Amino acid sequence: MLHQLVxxxxxxxxxxxxxxxxxxxxxxxxxxxxxxxxLLYKDGGAIDIAVKDAANTKxxxxxxxxxxxxxxxxxxxxxxxxxxxxxxxxxxxxxxLAAAKGKVRYTYAETPKGGRVDIVTTDAGAxxxxxxxxxxxxxxxxxxxxxxxxKRGQ
Numbered sequence: 001m002l003h004q005l006v007x008x009x010x011x012x013x014x015x016x017x018x019x020x021x022x023x024x025x026x027x028x029x030x031x032x033x034x035x036x037x038x039l040l041y042k043d044g045g046a047i048d049i050a051v052k053d054a055a056n057t058k059x060x061x062x063x064x065x066x067x068x069x070x071x072x073x074x075x076x077x078x079x080x081x082x083x084x085x086x087x088x089x090x091x092x093x094x095x096x097l098a099a100a101k102g103k104v105r106y107t108y109a110e111t112p113k114g115g116r117v118d119i120v121t122t123d124a125g126a127x128x129x130x131x132x133x134x135x136x137x138x139x140x141x142x143x144x145x146x147x148x149x150x151k152r153g154q
Contacts, residue, residue, distance in 0.1 A: 029062035050114035077101035093133030100126035
């Protein structure tokens with residue numbers, strides 16, 4: 001079980017920062033052929049993973065096969081994945097998100113080049129924790145995503 005969780009961690013949140021530069025395929029999904037994005041919205045946020053080349057259906061299908069599991073785990077208050085990826089028990093925001101699991105909705109959506117986990121909450125504390133979590137992911141994974149909070153759909 002732990003081995004599967006570690007593989008899932010590497011898949012969902014990108015290549016382990018300690019292994020940057022190494023080509024790896026995890027769970028049918030090549031980290032170097034995909035782009036990970038973390039988006040902050042006024043009502044929550046999103047985790048988006050897409051293939052860089054639209055013709056890469058193998059990795060696109062791998063994304064689509066695994067992101068629903070992340071939505072389910074997070075919905076249950078299980079944030080072990082980011083803590084394992086970053087080799088820390090203190091990923092910002094996860095304790096508050098786990099405690100607020102009934103106040104946050106995580107929904108998987110298929111995208112043309114992969115998939116996305118949409119995250120929505122009306123709870124101010126959960127929203128603050130989510131934005132803290134997403135900003136941490138942006139920094140750790142060097143995505144270049146904006147840390148500004150915008151209206152969903154902009």
